[in-house]
Amino acid sequence: MIKVSNLKKNFGSLKVLKGIDENIEKGEVVVIIGPSGSGKSTFLRCLNLLEEPSSGEIIFDGVSITDKLNDINKQREKMGMVFQQFNLFPHMTVLENITLAPIKVKNMEPVEAEKTALNLLKRIGLEDKINTYPNQLSGGQKQRIAIVRALAMSPEVMLFDEPTSALDPEMVGEVLDVMKGLAKEGMTMVVVTHEMGFAKEVGDRVLFMDEGKIVEEGTPEELFNNSKHSRTQDFLKKVLI
Amino acid sequence: MTLAISFLGVIFGSLVGVILSLMKLSNNKLARAFSSAYIEIIRGTPLLVQIYLIYYGLPMILPMDLGRMTLGTIAVLLNSAAYIAEIIRAGIQSIDKGQSEASRSLGMSKSMTMRYVIIPQAVKNILPALGNEFITLVKESAVLSVIGIHDLMYNADTLRGITYRPFIPLIYAAIIYFIITFILSKLLRIFERRLEASDKSI
Numbered sequence: 522m523i524k525v526s527n528l529k530k531n532f533g534s535l536k537v538l539k540g541i542d543e544n545i546e547k548g549e550v551v552v553i554i555g556p557s558g559s560g561k562s563t564f565l566r567c568l569n570l571l572e573e574p575s576s577g578e579i580i581f582d583g584v585s586i587t588d589k590l591n592d593i594n595k596q597r598e599k600m601g602m603v604f605q606q607f608n609l610f611p612h613m614t615v616l617e618n619i620t621l622a623p624i625k626v627k628n629m630e631p632v633e634a635e636k637t638a639l640n641l642l643k644r645i646g647l648e649d650k651i652n653t654y655p656n657q658l659s660g661g662q663k664q665r666i667a668i669v670r671a672l673a674m675s676p677e678v679m680l681f682d683e684p685t686s687a688l689d690p691e692m693v694g695e696v697l698d699v700m701k702g703l704a705k706e707g708m709t710m711v712v713v714t715h716e717m718g719f720a721k722e723v724g725d726r727v728l729f730m731d732e733g734k735i736v737e738e739g740t741p742e743e744l745f746n747n748s749k750h751s752r753t754q755d756f757l758k759k760v761l762i
Numbered sequence: 763m764t765l766a767i768s769f770l771g772v773i774f775g776s777l778v779g780v781i782l783s784l785m786k787l788s789n790n791k792l793a794r795a796f797s798s799a800y801i802e803i804i805r806g807t808p809l810l811v812q813i814y815l816i817y818y819g820l821p822m823i824l825p826m827d828l829g830r831m832t833l834g835t836i837a838v839l840l841n842s843a844a845y846i847a848e849i850i851r852a853g854i855q856s857i858d859k860g861q862s863e864a865s866r867s868l869g870m871s872k873s874m875t876m877r878y879v880i881i882p883q884a885v886k887n888i889l890p891a892l893g894n895e896f897i898t899l900v901k902e903s904a905v906l907s908v909i910g911i912h913d914l915m916y917n918a919d920t921l922r923g924i925t926y927r928p929f930i931p932l933i934y935a936a937i938i939y940f941i942i943t944f945i946l947s948k949l950l951r952i953f954e955r956r957l958e959a960s961d962k963s964i
Contacts (some may be wrong), residue, residue: 571863598869608864612882621878622868667864674868 522547524539528577536759539733552720555730569600601671605683607663609655642668661692768775768899771785771838813837817909889931893950898942
């Protein structure tokens with residue numbers, strides 16, 4: 522579904538990604554782990570071109586999105602993204618946050634969009650927050666609504682950029698539960714996270730990145746219990762105490 | 763008279779200001795250069811000089827007679843547009859980058875993102891500064907008396923000439939200016955409060 526070849530990204534003279542080759546299949550949950558500064562967020566942000574790659578190619582659904590002539594907005598409709606800082610629109614109610622893109626981008630009827638939004642909110646148990654502004658919500662609620670906002674576009678793949686890193690510990694669970702539910706329904710997901718429990722339980726494949734490269738990849742079993750690289754082992758030792 | 767010119771100046775100045783600020787934020791080098799140059803020139807020269815230049819210069823270029831009022835308004839408009847452009851630019855740039863990233867990641871185009879996500883939030887940040895600009899303009903428009911527009915200052919001057927008493931008319935003028943600007947700042951405050959509905963947090 523997403524094919525990445527020889528992806529490189531430089532910020533000035535700093536080489537953040539040094540050649541990434543990766544294939545993400547439909548229905549797969551790929552978890553990316555690694556120390557900070559390893560380039561994992563940059564890699565994820567390159568997938569929907571929030572970060573413009575310096576070189577290399579990304580093909581999504583048979584279309585080269587790194588092609589200069591390609592209109593990325595079309596592909597972004599099919600790629601939902603969830604951010605560490607939620608990034609809900611503070612001047613809109615929960616309902617408006619969710620329905621804005623479906624109405625404006627997909628030309629959906631407002632009534633239709635609202636129905637979809639309400640159904641999605643029911644799934645995460647927040648239908649009573651429909652007319653609330655984001656500032657009146659807790660971090661966990663904000664992030665669940667941010668997930669729903671992305672889902673309202675009925676994306677084919679969901680990208681998660683450290684979705685629980687800005688949350689208070691007691692709220693991490695509720696967000697991970699929503700993500701687990703999505704994985705169970707067969708959503709294709711790429712998740713950058715520090716939640717090793719989630720990686721083990723939900724991930725079909727885990728990528729370990731360090732210094733702008735994918736050092737090692739495999740099933741959670743392979744990576745967590747039988748990693749072959751010393752760098753992976755060192756990292757896991759530090760995070761799995 | 764003072765109020766009318768300042769009001770028109772701010773309204774049309776805002777329109778031109780929006781265009782200038784978008785030019786300054788755009789990727790087009792030419793647009794950026796033009797807008798920057800315009801803003802620097804306007805900010806770097808006194809309004810008094812600009813008024814004279816427009817008043818004597820514009821009729822030389824344009825064949826028709828525009829009249830003092832129009833010429834005065836054009837001068838004020840061109841001046842305020844530069845300041846307002848800077849206010850708007852600062853307002854737009856004050857919005858967190860995550861907002862536009864979230865919007866773009868949903869498939870919304872650059873202009874949709876501006877229109878539905880960035881501008882509505884920026885307006886709230888811009889409003890106090892825009893109000894300031896309006897109030898400044900009401901006061902600054904006193905300079906328009908130099909091209910014979912019958913504003914408050916012009917009348918005060920006339921009275922001074924008739925009565926040979928410089929002090930009293932000026933005091934009155936000052937009081938009237940103060941009353942106008944004070945009412946304006948109160949009105950703006952009310953308007954700002956109305957926009958704060960979404961700021962209430964738990």
